Amino acid sequence: DGGITQSPKYLFRKEGQNVTLSCEQNLNHDAMYWYRQDPGQGLRLIYYSQIVNDFQKGDIAEGYSVSREKKESFPLTVTSAQKNPTAFYLCASSRTAGFGYTFGSGTRLTVV
Amino acid sequence: SQKIEQNSEALNIQEGKTATLTCNYTNYSPAYLQWYRQDPGRGPVFLLLIRENEKEKRKERLKVTFDTTLKQSLFHITASQPADSATYLCALAVNTNAGKSTFGDGTTLTVKP
Numbered sequence: 351d352g353g354i355t356q357s358p359k360y361l362f363r364k365e366g367q368n369v370t371l372s373c374e375q376n377l378n379h380d381a382m383y384w385y386r387q388d389p390g391q392g393l394r395l396i397y398y399s400q401i402v403n404d405f406q407k408g409d410i411a412e413g414y415s416v417s418r419e420k421k422e423s424f425p426l427t428v429t430s431a432q433k434n435p436t437a438f439y440l441c442a443s444s445r446t447a448g449f450g451y452t453f454g455s456g457t458r459l460t461v462v
Numbered sequence: 463s464q465k466i467e468q469n470s471e472a473l474n475i476q477e478g479k480t481a482t483l484t485c486n487y488t489n490y491s492p493a494y495l496q497w498y499r500q501d502p503g504r505g506p507v508f509l510l511l512i513r514e515n516e517k518e519k520r521k522e523r524l525k526v527t528f529d530t531t532l533k534q535s536l537f538h539i540t541a542s543q544p545a546d547s548a549t550y551l552c553a554l555a556v557n558t559n560a561g562k563s564t565f566g567d568g569t570t571l572t573v574k575p
Contacts, residue, residue: 356505381561390471392551392565393506400561408562440505447561450496453505 352377356441356454362462363428363435371426371457373441380446382424386410387438387456396439399424400447428459436461464489466566468552474572475542483537483569485552492554495528496563497537500549509550510537542573 354375363369375382381400385393385408395408399418413432418424424443428435438458442451469484485495494513498506512519512528512535519526525538539546549570553563 383562385565390567392466392567393553395562395564398562406562409564442505444561447555447557448494449561450508450511451498451506451563452508453498456503456505458503 354441354443354452354454356439356457358457359455361457361459363459364462366430368427368429369459371428371439371441371459373424373426373454374422375424375443375452376422377443377445377452378421379443379452380421381444382418383442383444383451384408384414384416384424384426385440385442387440393440396426435459464564466490466552466554466564468550468566468569470569471567472570472572474574477543477573477575479542481539481542481546481571481573483550483552483571485535485537485566487533487554490533490554490556490564492530492556494555495526495535496553496555497524497526497535498551498553500551500568502549506551539571542571544573544575547572 357372383398384396397416399405415427441454465488467486496511497509500506510526523540527536549568551568553565555563
């Protein structure tokens with residue numbers, strides 16, 4: 351079955367560490383997105399990519415970095431510059447712009 | 463400033479009734495609007511997408527309307543069931559080419575037996 355796989359499901363980060371969240375899709379979708387969700391709130395866009403080797407900043411890109419070297423993969427690195435990284439991170443893909451998203455099951459990141 | 467508002471954080475209704483959820487927006491000219499369902503601890507699931515030139519979309523017990531004059535979308539679930547209990551998110555995209563969407567905070571629906 352096609353879908354999006356996010357890993358790990360839970361991640362713990364120490365202060366000052368960089369961590370990378372994995373997102374892989376086998377839907378042959380061109381566009382991929384990273385959103386952050388805080389408790390009781392909606393999703394806020396971190397980065398998005400419409401095509402391989404190209405990506406754009408979303409509304410809250412500071413402290414995050416991404417790469418899109420393959421169509422299937424869009425990893426997100428949470429750097430030590432992100433001061434409040436504890437949140438639920440969601441990766442999504444869409445066939446192209448103008449279509450609904452397919453979301454992964456999320457990664458819950460906690461700073462310890 | 464741009465804003466998306468979904469009606470009250472929580473909505474409680476009786477099984478069998480129609481649930482109506484509201485998504486209002488200001489300072490947007492959306493190209494299309496989407497509705498998603500999210501269960502606790504899970505990723506959202508896409509339900510319906512409606513474009514700016516469409517007034518209404520239906521899918522089984524779901525119906526979405528889109529009024530660009532009122533700057534509002536209504537999401538209806540008819541003959542609601544306890545299994546429909548979840549948080550429902552609306553999302554707006556202002557540019558068909560960019561594809562990125564901005565989400566509201568969601569409305570939590572509880573359907574009581």
